[in-house]
Amino acid sequence: MPVNQPRTTSTSPRTAEVTAPGLADAAPLAGPSHGAGLRVAILAGGLSHERDVSLRSGRRVAEALRGAGVDVSIHDVDSALLGDLDARRPDVVWPLLHGAGGEDGSLRDVLELLGYPYVGTGPHASRLAWDKPIAKARFVAAGLVTPDWLTLPQELFRDLGARGVLDIVAQRFHLPVVVKPTRGGSALGVTCVTRPDALARAMVDCFAYGDTALIERHVEGIELAVSVIDGADGPAALPAVEISVEGAYDFDARYNPGRVEYFTPARLTRSQAQHVSDVAIAAHRALNLRHISRADMILAPDGTVHLLEVNVAPGMTETSLLPQAALAAGHELGSLYQRLVALAVPEAASAARP
Amino acid sequence: MPHMARKLPAPLVTRLLEEGLGPSAIVEHLRSKEGIDVSPQAISTFRKRHTAVPAQHSTRRVVPWDVRPEHRSSGYRRAILAFHRRAQGQTLTGEEARNLDHVERTLRESGQVITYHPDTGFALVPARPGIDTGIIEEPEAGMTPQPTHSTTPDEHAAPAPGAVSAEAGGSGGEGTRLDPWFGSYAQRAHGMRASEIRALFSVANRPEVVSLAGGMPFIQGLPLEVFGESLHRLIATQGATALQYGSGQGDVALRERILDVCALEGITNAHPDDVVVTTGSQQALDLVTRIFVDPGDVVLAEAPSYVGALGVFRSYEALVEHVPMDAYGLVPEALERALLDARAAGKTVKFLYTIPNYHNPAGVTLTLERRHQVLEICQRFGVLIVEDNPYGLLGFDREPLPAMRAFDSEGVLYLGSFSKTFAPGFRVGWVIAPHAVREKLVLASESSILSPSNASQMAITTYLNEFDWKGQIKSYRELYRERRDAMIGALAEHLPTASWNVPDGGFYVWVTLPEGIDARSMLPRAVTARVAYVPGTAFFYNGEGSGHMRLSYCYPTPERIREGVRRLSTVVNAEAELVQLFGTSAGLDEDPRDAEYPSPNLA
Numbered sequence: 001m002p003v004n005q006p007r008t009t010s011t012s013p014r015t016a017e018v019t020a021p022g023l024a025d026a027a028p029l030a031g032p033s034h035g036a037g038l039r040v041a042i043l044a045g046g047l048s049h050e051r052d053v054s055l056r057s058g059r060r061v062a063e064a065l066r067g068a069g070v071d072v073s074i075h076d077v078d079s080a081l082l083g084d085l086d087a088r089r090p091d092v093v094w095p096l097l098h099g100a101g102g103e104d105g106s107l108r109d110v111l112e113l114l115g116y117p118y119v120g121t122g123p124h125a126s127r128l129a130w131d132k133p134i135a136k137a138r139f140v141a142a143g144l145v146t147p148d149w150l151t152l153p154q155e156l157f158r159d160l161g162a163r164g165v166l167d168i169v170a171q172r173f174h175l176p177v178v179v180k181p182t183r184g185g186s187a188l189g190v191t192c193v194t195r196p197d198a199l200a201r202a203m204v205d206c207f208a209y210g211d212t213a214l215i216e217r218h219v220e221g222i223e224l225a226v227s228v229i230d231g232a233d234g235p236a237a238l239p240a241v242e243i244s245v246e247g248a249y250d251f252d253a254r255y256n257p258g259r260v261e262y263f264t265p266a267r268l269t270r271s272q273a274q275h276v277s278d279v280a281i282a283a284h285r286a287l288n289l290r291h292i293s294r295a296d297m298i299l300a301p302d303g304t305v306h307l308l309e310v311n312v313a314p315g316m317t318e319t320s321l322l323p324q325a326a327l328a329a330g331h332e333l334g335s336l337y338q339r340l341v342a343l344a345v346p347e348a349a350s351a352a353r354p
Numbered sequence: 355m356p357h358m359a360r361k362l363p364a365p366l367v368t369r370l371l372e373e374g375l376g377p378s379a380i381v382e383h384l385r386s387k388e389g390i391d392v393s394p395q396a397i398s399t400f401r402k403r404h405t406a407v408p409a410q411h412s413t414r415r416v417v418p419w420d421v422r423p424e425h426r427s428s429g430y431r432r433a434i435l436a437f438h439r440r441a442q443g444q445t446l447t448g449e450e451a452r453n454l455d456h457v458e459r460t461l462r463e464s465g466q467v468i469t470y471h472p473d474t475g476f477a478l479v480p481a482r483p484g485i486d487t488g489i490i491e492e493p494e495a496g497m498t499p500q501p502t503h504s505t506t507p508d509e510h511a512a513p514a515p516g517a518v519s520a521e522a523g524g525s526g527g528e529g530t531r532l533d534p535w536f537g538s539y540a541q542r543a544h545g546m547r548a549s550e551i552r553a554l555f556s557v558a559n560r561p562e563v564v565s566l567a568g569g570m571p572f573i574q575g576l577p578l579e580v581f582g583e584s585l586h587r588l589i590a591t592q593g594a595t596a597l598q599y600g601s602g603q604g605d606v607a608l609r610e611r612i613l614d615v616c617a618l619e620g621i622t623n624a625h626p627d628d629v630v631v632t633t634g635s636q637q638a639l640d641l642v643t644r645i646f647v648d649p650g651d652v653v654l655a656e657a658p659s660y661v662g663a664l665g666v667f668r669s670y671e672a673l674v675e676h677v678p679m680d681a682y683g684l685v686p687e688a689l690e691r692a693l694l695d696a697r698a699a700g701k702t703v704k705f706l707y708t709i710p711n712y713h714n715p716a717g718v719t720l721t722l723e724r725r726h727q728v729l730e731i732c733q734r735f736g737v738l739i740v741e742d743n744p745y746g747l748l749g750f751d752r753e754p755l756p757a758m759r760a761f762d763s764e765g766v767l768y769l770g771s772f773s774k775t776f777a778p779g780f781r782v783g784w785v786i787a788p789h790a791v792r793e794k795l796v797l798a799s800e801s802s803i804l805s806p807s808n809a810s811q812m813a814i815t816t817y818l819n820e821f822d823w824k825g826q827i828k829s830y831r832e833l834y835r836e837r838r839d840a841m842i843g844a845l846a847e848h849l850p851t852a853s854w855n856v857p858d859g860g861f862y863v864w865v866t867l868p869e870g871i872d873a874r875s876m877l878p879r880a881v882t883a884r885v886a887y888v889p890g891t892a893f894f895y896n897g898e899g900s901g902h903m904r905l906s907y908c909y910p911t912p913e914r915i916r917e918g919v920r921r922l923s924t925v926v927n928a929e930a931e932l933v934q935l936f937g938t939s940a941g942l943d944e945d946p947r948d949a950e951y952p953s954p955n956l957a
Contacts (some may be wrong), residue, residue, distance in 0.1 A: 047563070049878055052556035078560070154932070162935045188550060189878065194429065195456065200936040201555035207932055220475075231643045236940050244426065244529060247449055251550040252948065258406065261368075264530075267423065301424045319532050 038227060040065060040341055041090035041116075043107070045076035049209065050186050053232050053255070057096045057316035060323070061337055068334030070341065077101060085116065092344045093118040093168025096316060099184050103313045103351050104130045119344045121312040125288040129312045132182050132214050135287060142286035144279060146307045147217045147298075148173070151182060154211045162200065169215055170196040174216035181210040185311060187250045192218055216308075221300040223249060224266055225321040227281035227314060228293045229336075231343060235284045237277035238325035242266030255319055262321075264328035272299065279305045291343055362392060362400055366529055371397075371407040374416035405537040406544075418493045419470040420850070425729040430468045430476035433457035437489055448897070448944025458489065467491045514738065542649075542669050545947025551889065554877050555952040558886040564918030566841075566845050567886040568903040569714070569861055571774050575833055577821065584816050590814060593903075600808035602800035603792075604631025604784070608811045611818045612784050618824075619746050620756030621786070623763055628786050630795045631806045635744060635771040635783030639666050641798045642740055642767055642785065646704045647672045652696050655707045656684050658864070658893030658902070660714045660742065661951045663707055667895070668947060669853035673701070681855065683720030684708055686727035693735045705738040705767075710758060712745040712860025715893050715904035719749075725758050733765055744771040744783075747827050749859035750835040764788050772814055775827050778954075780810040821856060834861065840912035841905060844919035849926060854905075861908040866901060867926065870933035872940040873903040874950070879929055885921040892951045897943035909957045 042065075044058020045051055073088055075081055077097060085093070093116045101107055105126035111118045121129065129135050133151045140146060146301045149223045150169065157165050169177070179202040180190040189209035191202035206213045223243040228235045242263040245253050265273065280295040286309055287293075294314035298306045314322045326336050363384070370380045377394035384390040401407055416438040417431060425431065436446050446454065461467060467479040469491040480493055486492050558565040589596060602661040603609075609626040616624060632638040639662070647653065649671035655663065657676030667674050675696065678688045689706070696703045708728070710720040720728070732739050741758050759768035787795055799806075817823060839865055842856055851868040865887075867873060873889035881885060890902030905922075907915055933939070943950070944947040 047557055047560060047884070049554060049881055052553040055556065076560075078562075154935075157935055162937070166936075186553075200938050202940070204872070204932055204936050204938045205875050208875050208929070220427070242529075244423070246432070247447075251553065251947075252547060255553075256547040257531055258536045259531075261529035261531055263528075299424075324530075324532075352392075 015245055038070060038087065038091040038341060040070055040072045041085060041088060041093045042072060042074045042095055043077055043081070043093060043095045043102075044074055045078075046097045046099070046101045047077070048097070048101055049104075049159050049184060049188050050098035052097045053186055053315060053317060054096055054102065056318070057098070057320070060318065061094065061316050064333040065341070066334075066338050067184050067264050068332075068338045070334075070338055077107065082114075085114070089205055090116065092116075094341065094344075095120060096313060098186065098313055098315065103185070103311070104183070112120065117344045117346055119340050120291050121287075121289045121293070125290070126312045128309050129287045129289065129293075130183055132180070132309050135309060136307075138286050139283060142282060144282055144286065144307050145304055147178075147219050149214055149216045152213045152215060154207050154213075157203070162203070166196070166199045166203070170199060170317050171218055172213065178216045178218050179206050180216070181206050182212045182214045183210055186315070187248075187254060190248075190250065192248055194220050219298045219300055219306045221298040221306070222266070222268075224276055224297050224299055225325070226295045226297065227322040227325045228280050228284045228289075228295065229326075229340070230284065230289070230291050230293070231339070235281045237280045238322070239265035240268065240273060240280075241321045241325050241328075242268075243321075254315075255317065257319055264324050268299070272303070275303075275306055279307060280310075283307055283310045290323070291340055362396060363388065363390065364400075364404065367397065367400055368405050368407075369421075370415065371401050371405055377401075379415075399595040401537065403534070403537050404531075406539075407537070411889040418469075418490070420472070421470060422475075425470070425472075427455055427477045430470075432458065434490060448942070461489055470534075479670060481505045492626060498905075515617075542671050545945075547948045549945075549948040549950050551874060551877060551950040552948075552952070554693075554881050555886060555956055557881055557884075558952060558956045563881075563884045563886055564910055564914050564921060565886045565952075566907070566910070566915070566918050567888050567952050568909060568920070568954075568956045570894045570908055570909045570955070570957055571778060571861075572830075572833060572909060573777055573779075575584070575829060576777065576826065581817065581821065584820055585813055587813055588816050589809075596809045596812045598808060600811065602805050603796045604629065604806050605808065605811040605815065608782075608815045608818075609784075611815055615747075615759070615817070616759075616768070616786065619743070619754045620760035621768065622760070624759075624786050628763075628789070628792060630785050630787065630792055630799060632783045632785060632799065633803060633806050634773060634778070634781045635742065635769040635785070636662055636666075637799070637803070638741065638783055638785040638795075639663055639740075639768045641795050641802070642705075642769075643667060643670045643672065643804075645791070645794045645798050646738070648702075650702075652701045652703045652709055654689070654692055654696075654737075654782060655895070656709065656713065656716065658715055658890060658899055659707065659895075660709060661888075663742065664893070664895050665708075665949075672704070675703075676894065677706075678897065678900075679713070679716060679718060681718055682702055683710060683713070683718050683724055684726055684728060686731060689728060690731050690735075693731065694739065697735075700894065703735070703737050705740050706732055707740045707742065709742045709744075710746075711743055711755070712748060712857055712862075714745070714860065715862050715888070716864045717855050717857030717860060717862050719755065722755050725755070726757060726761070728760050729758055729765065733762070739766045740769065741766050742769045744769075744774045744831050745860040747775050748831055748834060748861075749837065750831055751858050759786060767791065775830065776814065776817060776823065780807070780814055782806065782810050782814050801885060831859075834859075834908060837907040837910075837915055838863075838911055840915040841907040841919060844916040848920050848923035851930065852926065861906050863905045863907065865903050865905055867903065867940070868930050869901075870937075870939050871926065871929050872900045872938070874943060875878060876925060876929045880922065880925045881923045883925045885918045885925065886952075887922065888951055891943040891946065894943075895946060897946040900943060 021049050042062050044054045046054060058074050062074050065072045075084055093111055095102055095107055095118060103126060105123035108123040108126055134150055136146045146243050173316040176192055178192050189206045191205055193199050193202045224240045226240045227238040243249055244261045246259050283295045284293045291311060293312055295310045296308040316323060323333055326333060366814060377397040380397050381392060381394050385747060417434050433454045435451040439677055440446055465481055467481040467486040467490055469479045470476050557563050558567050609629040612629050616793050631774055643666050647670045651672055653667050653672045653674050654677050655674050656679045675692055677692045678685050712719055746754050759766040768786040774950050845854055854865045874891055877889060887905055889902040890899030893899055
């Protein structure tokens with residue numbers, strides 16, 4: 001296992017360079033407080049549109065944890081879940097649920113009530129991050145840049161007439177714009193609209209996923225994802241992943257290898273890399289997130305970093321961005337996940353373990 | 355051969371390949387601009403292994419500028435690349451084609467061409483008559499493309515000590531497509547991709563969801579315990595054979611019994627030697643296509659047609675022409691017209707693929723009169739018929755019509771299956787073929803699977819010998835009829851704005867949605883409402899069908915079917931309101947190649 005020397009010169013936030021930032025000096029590497037010997041229950045599946053992605057994430061994380069010697073079980077979110085958890089009595093629960101139920105905080109509320117420690121952000125903060133317009137308002141309040149946006153519920157179109165509203169959007173916003181559901185991930189229901197006559201179709205595709213649309217100004221630039229691991233020393237960014245895609249970074253591009261070329265670390269200057277790391281950490285803090293998050297952003301040619309959204313349950317599949325960043329940083333996935341699990345265990349409980 | 359002194363500058367070479375340069379031109383570029391000596395073979399190998407770019411030999415760059423990374427996703431650059439690919443006769447994706455159309459129209463209407471400058475990006479400038487004849491501003495004659503500055507994508511990165519530039523091939527600049535073999539796939543594999551639609555089906559097996567999407571038969575109706583005892587005896591007494599390799603053509607005892615099954619549909623002129631047992635009739639379809647279809651050959655199929663067949667045809671690079679059908683099945687006049695059109699266009703039609711009974715997905719049956727017409731037309735044009743008949747014995751109201759194979763043993767390949775009348779888990783189907791075709795099918799099957807499963811075949815023979823299989827089929831017919839009635843009744847009650855046919859057998863109802871609704875676009879809403887269906891586009895080779903959906907009634911109970919249709923009605927009503935609001939209509943599926951159907955084990 002590669003052990004990274006703690007950097008002596010830099011203080012948090014750390015720069016995302018080729019070596020692993022963050023967890024290296026978080027804690028010693030052995031012992032039960034590091035996850036080995038803990039019982040972990042992974043939650044994956046659910047009934048959201050992203051069930052398939054969640055199942056893949058769950059299997060990948062379970063496999064990595066098992067490889068590191070952790071006792072892992074995987075559970076779907078269904079009527080058997082509470083009974084299964086009760087029977088298994090996990091030390092830590094790791095919700096790897098994407099979409100409604102998983103990221104909106106509701107399930108985390110239940111975990112809190114049941115008193116299970118879990119990996120990731122708490123219910124209240126999850127709920128804020130999950131709602132893209134609310135999160136964007138937070139970014140602005142924190143002095144971060146996010147593309148201009150409008151939030152348009154379907155009723156508004158009904159009340160004011162679709163044609164009129166779409167004309168205003170096209171004029172006020174100038175195309176291209178990105179139309180997306182205010183909630184949900186994996187680019188589902190997302191369209192980049194370059195022509196006024198394509199707006200109506202984009203709205204229909206978006207409203208099939210939810211009743212409110214976010215219309216965001218499209219920003220040209222380098223597409224980046226910066227994952228944040230929030231260890232004992234506070235949040236640290238993993239190296240940025242640059243997404244170079246032919247066409248749109250849509251569902252197909254995300255989960256079928258081929259059209260996307262990923263560069264990890266991203267092809268950035270040192271100061272750019274520092275800047276995007278700072279933005280990701282600032283966003284993580286602005287939304288009061290915990291343990292793990294991933295910020296999606298665009299680095300415009302003028303050097304501005306436009307923050308698109310922050311995910312409280314980043315994808316962990318074969319083609320997902322956080323695992324790529326972790327590997328590039330020199331982490332071994334099993335031990336990284338193991339340490340994330342350990343972070344969730346309350347101090348007292350881990351100390352009390354034999 | 356020049357010594358390969360340095361690792362290939364991967365991003366640069368990829369870009370040059372994408373921009374249409376051949377290996378020797380790239381070698382020249384690397385030598386003059388980068389001072390790197392490599393062999394053309396190294397470039398070719400790199401292309402095959404690491405890119406999806408087809409081989410080419412141009413000495414001229416399609417995009418004659420060194421485009422900075424932040425400008426590479428520009429629609430103009432994509433249009434130039436698409437323009438080039440189209441000129442080479444390659445197929446564009448729907449999105450590429452639309453982008454290119456749009457750009458070309460703009461250029462034509464404004465008399466402009468595309469140009470590029472690293473500081474300002476892509477832009478349009480007036481075309482110079484006689485010089486800019488394509489879609490780009492041609493570089494000055496005699497000048498090499500400028501600037502050479504920023505040829506490496508991370509040129510603007512600070513040269514940190516020991517920094518790995520893309521040129522050095524270090525971890526700093528090397529991109530990954532997460533699939534080291536991405537550049538190696540055959541052309542026919544490029545459409546084999548999961549889709550947003552397919553991912554949505556993932557919820558269909560959850561009990562909360564009423565799935566009207568799958569095609570799983572209702573196996574719970576079988577006498578499983580008694581059959582289990584028979585299987586126990588089979589393995590105990592004949593295990594040494596059952597668990598051994600079998601013959602490529604299939605077990606003769608089963609082939610004899612298969613003829614008993616076929617006799618129920620009027621096929622009395624076949625011999626056990628004419629039968630080739632396959633791993634489901636899906637494999638028969640694969641073998642038939644393999645031995646008949648060269649890339650570019652035409653296969654005729656009904657509109658709509660079975661999604662699994664379209665997938666096979668696509669994987670052998672066939673072109674599928676759809677032939678319309680109506681309430682009486684395939685329209686003979688339309689078939690003749692399609693054959694004449696293909697002949698006029700100089701295309702080779704290899705066979706007609708047809709599902710004459712209780713069509714999947716359309717639910718209709720080809721009338722007896724039309725069976726004779728279709729046979730006559732195909733005989734006249736010298737075109738083979740592939741008759742796919744998994745549902746023929748599952749009619750609700752009458753005895754089966756004679757198979758087309760019953761009238762013509764030379765011109766028809768007949769595909770049968772135990773999957774719907776007994777159990778799909780054994781994966782046993784068959785094809786009845788004239789002797790010369792059969793010889794090839796056997797060899798093709800051996801090269802693909804050596805032999806069909808002996809254990810499965812002997813289990814089915816046991817079932818046919820020891821159980822009242824005809825009685826079982828009769829009880830299936832009653833079960834499915836009840837479910838069909840539940841679905842049709844619920845549709846009439848809850849979805850009066852849609853229209854559908856009333857199938858008199860099989861598993862499926864083909865629903866035409868109210869004007870404007872796009873079944874693909876509506877699917878996420880259905881998933882939210884806990885009901886699933888298959889959008890009509892899955893059953894078309896050409897992206898049509900979005901105004902339809904296929905509902906199956908084979909697996910859920912009547913009560914669940916009614917609940918599913920009730921949920922579907924709220925989905926359709928909400929979507930109807932939405933499309934009315936925005937005035938959109940059902941559109942073409944932009945990429946009909948990707949997988950937009952549930953996997954076979956989804957309810």
